[in-house]
Amino acid sequence: MAIEFTKYHGLGNDFILIDNRSSSTPLLTPEQAQKLCDRHFGIGADGVIFALPGENGTDYTMRIFNSDGSEPEMCGNGIRCLAAFLADLEGNSRQSDQYRIHTLAGAIVPQLISDEQVKVDMGIPKLLASEIPTTLCAASEKVINQPLEVAGKTWEVTCVSMGNPHCITFVEDVAAIPLDTIGSQFEHHPVFPQRTNTEFIQVVRRDYLKMRVWERGAGITLACGTGACASLVAGVLTDRCDRTATVELPGGCLQIEWSEIDQHIYMTGPATQVFQGRYEI
Template identity: 75%
Template sequence: MSIEFAKYHGLGNDFILIDNRSSSEPQVTPEQAIKLCDRHFGIGADGVIFALPGQDGTDYTMRIFNSDGSEPEMCGNGIRCLAGFIAQLEGNSGKLGGTVSSPQAFQESNKSFEYRIHTLAGVISPQILADGQVKVDMGEPKLLASEIPTTLGSPDRKVINEPIEVAGKSWLVTCVSMGNPHCITFVEDASAIALESIGPQFEHHKAFPQRTNTEFIQVVSRDRLKMRVWERGAGITLACGTGACAALVAGVLTDKCDRTATVELPGGNLQIEWGLDQKLYMTGPAERVFAGKIS
């Protein structure tokens, strides 16, 4: 059996996208996903994303396997890539009037398209804007320790500037769930952090029963943050959309930034807004790299 795929990336956070509309279960196993994500012996990616039939009135369902075979609740850069992939699929079927190879193709048509996507973190609504950027309503952050989940602090209270011992050092961390767990710490110089050694120690710390994503944030100004990330199940990545949202929330909670800011990532910039409706809005690119078939 052969499976068609498309490779997309959002600021260098890259994914293998598979048209899975014919089945409610992913066409490849977590073990096969590990092989496909291998950058030497496979296609190479941070994860495999499946576009499945919608549930409970949604247009599509998103499932994702990380490069280590684990399944996260959601992925911010991934859902932007999925929106571009869906646009391509629907464009090929004639619904949008022609083949759409990437969100940037919408720029000439001066149209925007929105999808309701069911995820393990709830319903997420990405919108492809007329300028080719993808804006995503990421929903409201969860802030109580029990919601993240973490054993830091009291279960029914927010985790803001709580101390934690990692790698022989005490860190002050703020924890946020964007449907997946995030541990944010503010540092003087994000580039000086030894992610490859410190990241895994945060991810597997006993304070996080479901492991955690970890963001190291350098405040450039109140409307600009510089971020490096260790992603749960994927390791060092060039960008993390849910992490950028969590970082902004942590910055507001600790009075280090405004409710709208640019988040600088190694792969590029994301625009993040924490609206007065308490929802997070993320805007950034999603680009198609190539397509092919796998056996």
Template identity: 70%
Template sequence: MSIAFSKYQGLGNDFILIDNRHSDIPVIEPAAAIIWCDRHFGIGGDGVIFVLPGQNGADYTMRIFNSDGSEPEMCGNGIRCMAKFIAALEGKVDTAVTYKIYTLAGIITPKVLLDGQVEVDMGEPRLLSAEIPTTLNASQEKVIGRSIEVDGKTWTVTCVSMGNPHCMTFVEDASSIPLETIGPKFEHHPAFPQRTNTEFVQVIRPDYVKMRVWERGAGITLACGTGACATVVAGVLTGKCDRLCTVELPGGGLQIEWSQADNRVYMTGPAELVFKGEAAAE
């Protein structure tokens, strides 16, 4: 049996999208997702995203398997790609349209704009240790400018959940960080019981930062939407960033706003179709 798919990318963070609206159960297992995501023997991608029937009042449900087979709560770049994919399925290309998407992080609302960009209401950031989760502070306290020992070095970190865990550290030169070695050690540090995404952030100006990311379950990626949102929240909390800020990632820039009016985080960025095809189901 073969399964139709569409490949999308948002700032180089790439995903395999599957129309799964006929069932509440993903049509492939995590083990197959690992094979599909392999860039040498498969389609290649940072994850597989399934468009399932909506629940809890949402239009659709998002499930995603990372390239290592794990399932994250949601994905910021992925949900922009999903919104563009749904618009194509519905025949609403070149139309402004808004969707309510149920995720394991709650209902997220992406809006496909007329210029092709996608604006996403990412909801309110979660700041308490228990919500992230992390043991770096008491469960009902925030983690702002805390110290952590990783790979024999003390790092100053701020932690934020955007429905998934993030650990930000501000550095002088993000490009000099050896992500391939330090990233896994942050991800699997015992202070993060559900593992963590880790962002290394270089502040150029309060309204412009550069960020590199090690994603939980995917490793080094060119962009991370939830990570960009968490970075701006962390930057505001530590007095380093404005509430409206461009986050420059290796794959390009995202516009992030942590609104003072409603405490919600808004992300705007691109999502583009790469190609369509069919793949064998394992």
């Protein structure tokens, strides 16, 4: 069987996009997706995204398999890439297209505002321990500045769900964090029953954050859209940043806003097509 695909990236967070509009079931198994993501023996990507028919009144449905074969609820960079992919499939100009996308985290609305920039209404962040989920504190409490023991050190963490779990800690210098050795320990810590994404944040100014991320199911990546959103929320909750800020990731910058009007998070950033191809399964 041959699968046609298009490769996109959002700030270096790269994905294989597959036109799955003819079926409500992904055309590939998690194991097959994992093979495609292999950077030595496959195409190479952080995940495989399927564009499926819409559900519950939405235009389309997004399913994603991470590079380890697991399925996350949502992906911020991925949904920007999906919006660009859908506009390209439909032959549209990418100037004003807006889609309502069904995800495992609920309905998400991306809007293309230029050839490569996509603004996404990411919805309202969830803040209670039961919603993350985590056992760091009581289920009905917010997880703000809680101590967490990892790698023989106590870290002060704040947790946020953007439909998927995030553990955020603020540090003096993100470049000094040994992410390759401690990232997995955060992800698989027993206080996170569904594992977690982990963000390390350096506050440059109240309107400018630097971030490094370990993504659940993918490891170190160049960018994480939901992580950038969660990190701004954590910065506001701990009075470290404003409600609108630039978040600098290794792959580039995202603009994040936590609206005081509707409490929604808005993320703006690029989605770039890399190449198209055909893969024999």
